[in-house]
Structure formats: structure tokens, C-alpha cells
Amino acid sequence: MSLSVFFLALTTGILVIAGLALLILRLLKKDQERKLALAEAEQRVLEGRSERIDSIRVLLKVVGTEELGWIEAAIRVKVLLDQLSFDLSTNEDIGVFYKVYAETEHxxxxxxxxxxxSSAKKKFRVQMEQCEAQYLDALQRGKQALLDYPLV
Known part of the structure; x- marks a missing residue:
């Protein structure tokens, strides 16, 4: 083998190795960026969960006041629980939020x-008042049970 063929093969080998090294570095950089984006997305999900849990707690603190009635609170709490992927509909006390939602979703x-x-609003208000009266004790128990429930 001549010296020029040897140097040509050596140069080709070095170029191939350098090219592969660059490819590996690019792939490592993309993987690092993907991991960073995934970590940021997971953080946003955790923050969103935390905000929803905080919203539930705030709703439960003000429910029954002039600011927030029981029916509206029950609907909001049920929707937030759904967003958190919690199905507490079978819970003895907390399930009342799902019942109230089902009876008022129309x-x-x-x-x-x-x-x-105005006539339709009046009809619906009467329905909401009847629903609230029917479930008030259960809603108050559900409120305490949900405050005690480990929403994590």
C-alpha cells in the first residue's frame, strides 16, 4: 500500500469520526433540549394542578356567603375535580358535588x-333553590370532607 493511499484512508477515517462526533453532539444537544422542555411542561402541569387545588379551597372558604352560592360552588368544584382527573363521585360525602352538578347542568x-x-330565569332560580335546599346539609358535609381530602 502506498503512502498516499494510507494518508487518504487515514484522512477519510478522521473525517468520518469527526462527522459522527458532530452528529452525536447535535443529538445530545437535542436530547438535552427535549429534557428541558419536558421538565418545563411537567412544572407547568404541577403549577396548574396546584392552582386548581387552590381554587377549590378558595371556593370552599367562600361558599355559602353572599359572594358564592352552594349551587355555583358545587358546579365549579366538580369541574375543577374533573380537570384534576379526580373522580370522587362515589365518595359518601364529596359525591354530593357530582349530584348537584348532574341536577343543574341543564x-x-x-x-x-x-x-x-325573565320567566325562564325565575323558573331556573326556583329549581336551583330547591336543589340547594335538598342538598344543603350534604353540601356542608361535602365541603368539610373535601377540605380534609388529600388533593395532591
Whole structure:
């Protein structure tokens, strides 16, 4: 083998090794970026869960006051529990939030509520008052049970 063939093979080998090293470095950088993005996404998920749990606790603190009625609180709590992927519908005390939601989910909200005629609003208010009266004791027990429940 001539010296020029040897140097050509050596140069080719070095270039291949350098190219592979660059490829490995790029892949490692992409993997590091992916891991960082995944860690940031996990952090956002944890923060979102924490915010929802805090929202539940705030709702439970103000429920029953002039600021927040039991029906609206029950609906909001149930939706937040769903967002947290908690299904506490079979819990003896907490399940009342799901019952109230099921009995009132047909009632329009937000813009749909505002568009209703007064007679329809009155009819729905009567339904909400009856539902609240029916479940008030259970809602109060459910409130305490949910405050005691380890939402983590």
C-alpha cells in the first residue's frame, strides 16, 4: 500500500469520526433540549394542578356567603375535580358535588343565561333553590370532607 493511499484512508477515517462526533453532539444537544422542555411542561402541569387545588379551597372558604352560592360552588368544584382527573363521585360525602352538578347542568350559564327571558330565569332560580335546599346539609358535609381530602 502506498503512502498516499494510507494518508487518504487515514484522512477519510478522521473525517468520518469527526462527522459522527458532530452528529452525536447535535443529538445530545437535542436530547438535552427535549429534557428541558419536558421538565418545563411537567412544572407547568404541577403549577396548574396546584392552582386548581387552590381554587377549590378558595371556593370552599367562600361558599355559602353572599359572594358564592352552594349551587355555583358545587358546579365549579366538580369541574375543577374533573380537570384534576379526580373522580370522587362515589365518595359518601364529596359525591354530593357530582349530584348537584348532574341536577343543574341543564341550566344555561354565562351568555346563555343573560339571553333568557325573565320567566325562564325565575323558573331556573326556583329549581336551583330547591336543589340547594335538598342538598344543603350534604353540601356542608361535602365541603368539610373535601377540605380534609388529600388533593395532591
Amino acid at each position: 341550566i344555561p350559564t354565562h351568555d346563555s343565561w343573560n339571553e333568557l327571558p
